[in-house]
Amino acid sequence: MMNRTFKLTRSILLTLFAISLFSACGNDNGTTTLSLNGAEYVVVTEGTLQNSSSSITGTGSLVFNDPLDAIPSKHSFTLSFTLEEGGSVTLVSHATDSLQNGINVLFARNGTTLTVTLTAAGSNNDVSSAFTTVDASGTVTLQFDVHNDEEPAHLLAWTGDEFHEEDAIFNSEEGGSETPGNGSGTYWGLILAKATVETAAVGEAKFHEDH
């Protein structure tokens, strides 16, 4: 009788230990998270991605674990990346956790030219003409505001450290460069193709309209 009680107790303890060990390695749905400069992310498409704590290189896609404030919200994204010839990085914001139905901003390299395309609600808009001052063959560093609380979403980009509307190199409310729609989710992530991303961070929107 004592022996059976001991075996039962040992089984329960082993089970509890296994559960606690499992919980420590994974999370709610068992997905493994990695991190870039402290920001946790989950790989959506593994491809050839190589991950370190300070960069992500290769081809594939990932979604950051922490959500944005809400579906109709505004945020600013800090991006720093380099592209191989023919490579691209896509910033996906306000998407589902599988990076669907979001606002996609595709940065593609063609020599020293940066091609930039906005995609939302199934439509595209080429806005490359606003980025002619950016050398695509070097490290591209951008600050990108996405205001998904406006219809359609309002996007602005800066290359400097002054974030007024007039300092933006790109403003989707000017010159026929309108965003084709809005995002439908609270997640953001990146799609890489022959690219290295060194900085990808989200923060408060840099530009706020007073009215």
Add this chain to the structure above:
Amino acid sequence: MKITRSYLLFLSFILCVAWALPSHAQTTSDGTGLKVSASVDIVGKVGDAGLGSKDRLEVREAELMVYSPVDHLFHGMLNMAAHVGADGAFFEIHEAYIGSTKLIPRSRFVLGHFPLSIGRLNWTHRHEWPFVSAPKVQANFFDPEAVFDTGIEFATLLPTPFYWDLLVGVTNGWTFGHSHTLGERPDIPNHYIRSVHYFDLPHKGGMQLGLNYLGRRNDAGTHFHFPGLDATVKWRRGKRLLFLLQSEIWARMLNPKGGSLETTLGGYIFPQYGFTSQWYFGVRGDFFTVLDLKQATGGRVSNGTYAAVPTLTWKPSEFAALRMAYTFEYDKPGAAPKEIKHGFEFQATFNIGAHPAHDF
């Protein structure tokens, strides 16, 4: 150059107001009933809590209202407002409508451009609010000022033994809240209903209760539902507003095409005590939270903004008010780390001429 031109336009606007007001007496004396009124709202703010520009005093808006009976059946209103924004001052039509209270017994309607008659703050001119800036629920769900749109509203006082005013409205809905574009034709335009009830309270008090619903579906197929409740309680002693309690609570259920339902809850409550007929003190409490925010790996994300806004008002007459407010804000939006924010606001508002009377 752009700003200089904007300020010249703004100056012209103010001169127009100055020109129009002296002519007020002449125009009303011809028996048309024309009334001209101007309202100016000057706001200054320091600190990082709340809304609006920081570290400067600015004319947040200047309104010129012209309103009058059009004929024996209709009345009309034109309200032009100048705002100071990031690009300097700019103009917009706030209200331009024709309406009637005489065509259908116990009923009224307006046709044109107006702030939607939902909740409490949205249809009250901002310079008439009992506090300086919008609570987060108003700013985030609707607009820091109000949702304006073009359409039609119809209201009727139902023949019931108790007070029951029922209002329905439909507006274009091409844009919603803040936008600088014409927008796109929505799948379902803005449609809303407000059921207003009034109750007498002991000691000559009164309470107005509004049950609201606003819905729309934009061109991308995202469906918005906004159910809300507003309550206003007042006790007066002559000209003195002894006690005011103003509150709204709203939910936003947003169902995007290809996404998941997101429910957000927000509200505010503002009790205010009148020490005299000129001095008032109130504290507004705000809350705002997204109920179903989750990490990509499924973990729930606790989030919320909570604020306390003590506000002191000196209102020497119906035509002028000076206001000071302090905002303490606990802000934890989404997964961002929590922040404690502080802000101080100063406001001076004044009306020149006969400002249209507001509801209870």
